Amino acid sequence: MVDLIQQRIAPAISSSVKISPITILKAEGGMAPVPTIKSALASSGWDISITDGDWRTGGYLAGLQALIDAELTWAAENSPQLVKAAQQSLKRLFPLLVSDAFSVPKDLTNTSSKEERTRFYHHEYQNKLLVGLAEFLITCARERNERHILVIDRAATLSAPAKNLIKLLVRLDDDTRLFRFLLIDYEQCLFFQDASEVHFGRYSMQELGPVLDRNLASEKQRQIYEASGGNPLIAEALSKCAAAGLPVIGYLEPIAIVDLHLASLNAGERHSLLKSYIESDCTTPDLIAQRNYATFEQATADHLHEQVHRACLDRYLTGEAPLIMLHALSIRDKYKRLELVAEPSQILQSIGLYDLWFGYFGELFADPALRTYGSGDAPVNAAFINAAFVLYSLGCGRVSVPYLNEFYKTFPKSRYTPTVLYAQSMTYGRYQQPVNLTVAEEYAVRNLETIERDFKDHDKYDYIKVFAENAYAYIKAKQEKYEEALSLCAEGHGKMLKAYGDERFKLHQSILIYNTSQVYELVDDLPRAEKQLRDAIAYDPYYGEYQNDLGNLLSKVPEREAEALEAYARAIELCPPYYEAHLNRAALRNRIGDAAGALADLDRTLVIKPNEWRAHFEKGNILMWQDRPKAALESYLAAANINSKNPDLQSNLGLAYSELGKANESIAHYLRALELNPRHAPTHNNLAIEYFNQGRPDTSLNHATVAVEIGGDPDYLLTREHIRTSLQADLASRRDRASASSAKPS
Template sequence: MNLAADVTVPTAATLRLRPAGADGAAPAGAPDRRLAIDADFHRGGTWAGVADLAELAWRELGERGRDDLIDAHNPELHMALARHRERIALKYACLTETAHDAERTRNFPLDRAYRLVHGLVGLMLDWKRALAPQQRWQVVAFGYDHAQHLASRFFAELARRGAAHGIEVIVYSALDTDALAQRAPGLHAQAASDAGAAPPAPAALDDAAYAALQPRLERGEPLAWEIHAPALIVYHRGRGEDALAARAALRALCLSNHYGYYHESASFADTVLAHFEDMVGDDEDARWNYIGNIFQGLVSAGRQELALELILTRAEPHLRRRELRAKMNYLLSMIHLRYARTPDLALAEHYILLAAQDIAAARGAIQDADQTFLRVFIDNGLAFLRVRQGRPREALALCQEGYALLTRELGDDRHALHRSVLQYNTAQVYVMLDRAEDALAYYRKSMEMDPYYSEYYNESGNLLQRQGRFEEALALYELAVRYSAPYPEVHFNRGVCQSQTGDWEAALDSFALSLELNPQQPEIHQIRAEIHEQSGDADAALADYDAAIALAADSVAARVNRAVLHYGRGDYAHALADMDRAIALDPDNPEHYENRAEIHKSMRREELYRHDLDRAEACRAAA
């Protein structure tokens, strides 16, 4: 949730890709196609280099008439190709994307940006499969050491997922091999000092271009700022205009925060803070707006202590108006409740109650509609605290009373996003109270108000699945997939549901998709192993148990199941090793000793066999 107002801003990209052999002749052993890009965040913004690849894919797929693939990657193309955003309308825009200013009361989770990364990698794979499945492609990223968080993540994911499709990723970096391997194991490095066939640098902004751009910037055109902010920051710094560079950085920071690019947003914080006091002066609204944006980037990037210090030193001593202090105290509550490494519920309660007092005292000093909304917003934060305190019925009352008050005083049209959030929060509390039908009813209300928010469908699908309503759950999972860039959780949940219905082939496909997006999921390997066992494929089952245990060595269930499989294949030594480990991890389970006793029996170890049976009886007696 974000009480800071929106400010709009930047990212730039010029198509600078070149095919293999751009000088006429490719060297021996060269790839079939070489794509050289500039990944420097300071020149290209959040998607530096990545946007160049996405634009070329978009153009070439369009030339081949592959509108189906362009459509499949709509969210990530819409976001990465700022220069063409007016031509790539977002098909399924949720309220978090369309709400502005005070109406926008929910920030994107950082995970949403990671979904865009997954989608952009998927675009690369689909592009290559459609155009040249047998070719070897090489993506060469110059300026890699100056790539920001999301672009770096893209290159790592492309290296991992692209290897099986003939895509190699080479980065020009000053990092040594070990350091680069720790960051992204699949990347191949070239020395940063080796210029190679680098793409041409983007044209610098000169005085004439700046003068031509200025009217659009003064009008606050979002796309103008998004596209040109990196060049503007460089332009002003080159002229020694550090204060103007800081203002451009502030625009970039706020827009990055708006889009959920929080590491990118946080990267501008020091530049902005160096000139912060001069920029805001005595304007309390500007002070709070900008601090709120800086705060969100810092906490999401793991810099909670600096974010708290920012509130206490740059906001608290300067804010006098009660409604702004209410927003500040709300945020201080959330620091201690949501963002602190060790939550402090007492401090969170102290600040949220101060916020409630402040907004009550602001009545008459601000418009009634604003006071009503802020009261409900703060009460929603209090509801979250009550849930964490184990007081769900109080949380439920706060959500429902807040929704009724907003509707009664402001009507059905204003604050649609926050009203949908209140319905969603009510659904979550009903889940805690084990009132599934009530929870589902409120999930449906949330969907009616915000029909393209993927999480509503995923979570309500999970609830239906727990009730054994598998077909209904699967229908919601399909909508969750449709309304979002890819994320592994929904494919995992769908796979579990499909396995419950006995549709093992579909389940395996869903699990494969989930693992492609996130290979660190031992539970998927375990479920797949069980499916393979039931279908009679012992080799595939064993491979998945091996993978599960490689990822989670202390999984008792995987150890026991693999032991049973080894035992059935007559491999008693490996079965015994797994049961020894299972017993070490879970020593009070009598069934483990009975399983190990059977192994000893098959190995003709009579004394150990009887000893384990005795231990099983002792466990049962102790229970």
């Protein structure tokens, strides 16, 4: 079999070094002999590792977790500064990871109790974490002078985060090519753009020789080979069946033969086989064990899965093993399955791995029976409500709203009712586009009334009420009723301090203070806004987003640019790769004349998020100011490929084309900008200039006049006066020519 692997896979790997860093081996289940691949690739000169990609059995980064663990161990012992540099990604992706190299404590989002954890990560947060992890792995490989080939078995079962990490390793290591991936796909469904694909054929009888029972007669071995179709998994199972006395004859399908063999075993043998298979995380490459599992009585298998799941969860919580979800997800009783996935789901949610979480939870969310299962106060109900919370914050209100209404109708007295009504008010008041502040206020008021009626004696009454008032304050601010909003926020914080002091519910208290700061900023009271924001930071000093907001606020205050830059730097230090802070700092740096620093920040933004159109746009603007229209045009076009409906961008595209002497392209983009915003004054002004240069002064004057009426910029006045003067001079010239002509003798 090694020869076969060498013939089929090694050339693909060696060629893919030049063509693509990812090779997908398409194979029928049981066809790829993973243990022999390392031998086949031994002469490649790369470090070879073979792992299983099934996230359910190996954790949410299965397939790459072994590499991550090895590099963490090496870095901790030999280069702890690498762990320190990547700590904000590492500690958040792996909440139970402990390292002496960690120098920054966790923020309140990561340390608050379940009862008060009210922040949800934006869906882009996962990408930031993975960028940080990928850069850590690349840096380790460079320092160790390693080149890796990762052979990932069962790669079709890789988690979405693991697939994204592979893509990032390929993208971020574009020059040195430290990583190659051989992904074995038994399900014929795996896809990576630009990957090389190898289709693995069947084995010959000679190649399957080591699998077949040598005690069998040659004719019997031939029959087994023919029945197996050249598949080693089937051949090995049929060989065992034949050794057990079952006739492997041509008119029975292999699965039928295996099932008949199982029928010959007693109950104890089958139960023992089932138990060992489940305890192996259902990974035993044995068709007999697989069929025994598939045909065994459901309740017994569910019971064994539940036992193993609880043990696996305990091992995860003590930091001994990754989060194994296989056993919970394998429970065939859907109600018990829901109960068992509730806690692991909360773990995935708290990390921000939403794609993986909803990959299996979406099916549960769609099941009518499960949506109304439980007492209304049970962990399963909390799991659904948390899912709805995240869905509405992701802009999926049309999915979350019906569920929240359904929950409220089914469980009107649930302890989660205030949370549900809060979510509805925020859906309509903040996340739905366009917002509906009337409906949002109705839910907020109903929430406050419900709390007063049903939760007056609750031990967390003050917390629950202030939480609801917080939502109401947000709606009041959106309604431009700022005094009411400020009063609600200030009173709420006072109630919290009186009831709980400044230590309990610190996360929510910091949010209350932060929201007060936001309202003050809306009314342009920047000194009070700054004071509130700094108070929020005092509560939660390691929350980088607050520092980013401080940078934004200070950048509006004259002569405080240096402090703003310090705040942005602190935000970048505290967060995983934080493209928003780089983008904001770039704008400030450009404004104060540091174009090189601004370009560096924009380039870093595009490393973290290549499809951030604003970074391409702002980079184009800086390049235009540097009189580099060709380079600027490239950036503008990159931005337009992502977002073509921004009038400023279309106008600047027109300007870049104009600077390059391409008038037709310039006019086309100016007109597109005016389609998007007919009152875009800069475009009217620039279009006036372009038309004037083309010898169309009347059309030019029309656009110049509109620019002056809309914008009032002195430059627009100069443009219009220049066109008028030229028109008047041209008219005078024509009159002079006409007069001279009439004075000539006939």
